[in-house]
Amino acid sequence: MKQINLNFMPLAIILLMLVATPVFAQNFDIQAFSDSTKYGWLNYLERATYREQLNARQNLLQIYELEAHPLNANIIKSSLIPGWGQFASEASTKGTLILSTELVLIGTSVYFWDRAMTNYRLYKNATQTEEIQKYYKEAQSPHQYSQIMLGFAGIVWLYNIFDAIQTTQQYNTNLWREIQERGNNNPVQITPGGVEVRF
Numbered sequence: 001m002k003q004i005n006l007n008f009m010p011l012a013i014i015l016l017m018l019v020a021t022p023v024f025a026q027n028f029d030i031q032a033f034s035d036s037t038k039y040g041w042l043n044y045l046e047r048a049t050y051r052e053q054l055n056a057r058q059n060l061l062q063i064y065e066l067e068a069h070p071l072n073a074n075i076i077k078s079s080l081i082p083g084w085g086q087f088a089s090e091a092s093t094k095g096t097l098i099l100s101t102e103l104v105l106i107g108t109s110v111y112f113w114d115r116a117m118t119n120y121r122l123y124k125n126a127t128q129t130e131e132i133q134k135y136y137k138e139a140q141s142p143h144q145y146s147q148i149m150l151g152f153a154g155i156v157w158l159y160n161i162f163d164a165i166q167t168t169q170q171y172n173t174n175l176w177r178e179i180q181e182r183g184n185n186n187p188v189q190i191t192p193g194g195v196e197v198r199f
Contacts, residue, residue, distance in 0.1 A: 060183050067179070068172045071165065078164035082157055085164030089171040098160045102153055109149035116143035 069089055078085030082102040086095035116139050123135035 056183065060179050064172075064176055064179050067175055069168050071168050074164050074168045075161060078161050082160040085160075086167050089164070089167045091167045091171070094163065094167060098156065098163070102156050102160070105149050105153035105156060109146045109153060112142040112146035112149060116140075116146060 074085035074088050077088055081099070083095035083097075083099035086092070086098060119135050119139035119142065123132060123139055126132045126135055
């Protein structure tokens with residue numbers, strides 16, 4: 001009995017579709033569907049032109065996606081090495097300035113830290129009261145300078161990430177304009193679909 005019901009189901013669905021099709025077909029207006037003016041086109045030529053422009057834009061977009069720099073990759077690069085994201089986005093002056101500033105600040109911080117640790121070791125090994133006080137004071141100032149320089153290095157590092165985002169977005173915006181200009185000016189174009197010649 002169950003087998004008969006299962007075999008009957010596909011037949012019932014097909015029968016229901018055959019009955020319902022004329023009902024839906026009566027509500028479908030082929031004139032309204034094919035009317036190109038509702039999309040803003042005055043005739044079929046305008047529709048063909050629009051389609052051509054759409055295809056051209058899609059080709060340009062594919063080229064852009066191949067050449068654009070991914071934002072996340074540049075953020076990671078700048079997080080690892082300050083200025084790397086700027087170098088990747090062809091802003092080498094910014095990249096050099098950020099990397100140099102970061103290296104100078106970190107180098108200065110290490111220098112003061114080393115001086116502080118040297119004086120601290122002398123303080124730990126000192127046996128005279130005057131020497132203990134002297135080396136302790138001499139260890140404090142370099143330690144503070146080291147912390148200040150490290151703080152500035154952290155600020156530059158954060159700015160570097162923010163600037164990498166700005167630089168990458170600017171690069172990609174300029175790239176899109178350049179690709180559009182190339183598309184408009186060049187009669188021979190290499191598209192993902194092949195070579196295209198315009199007269």
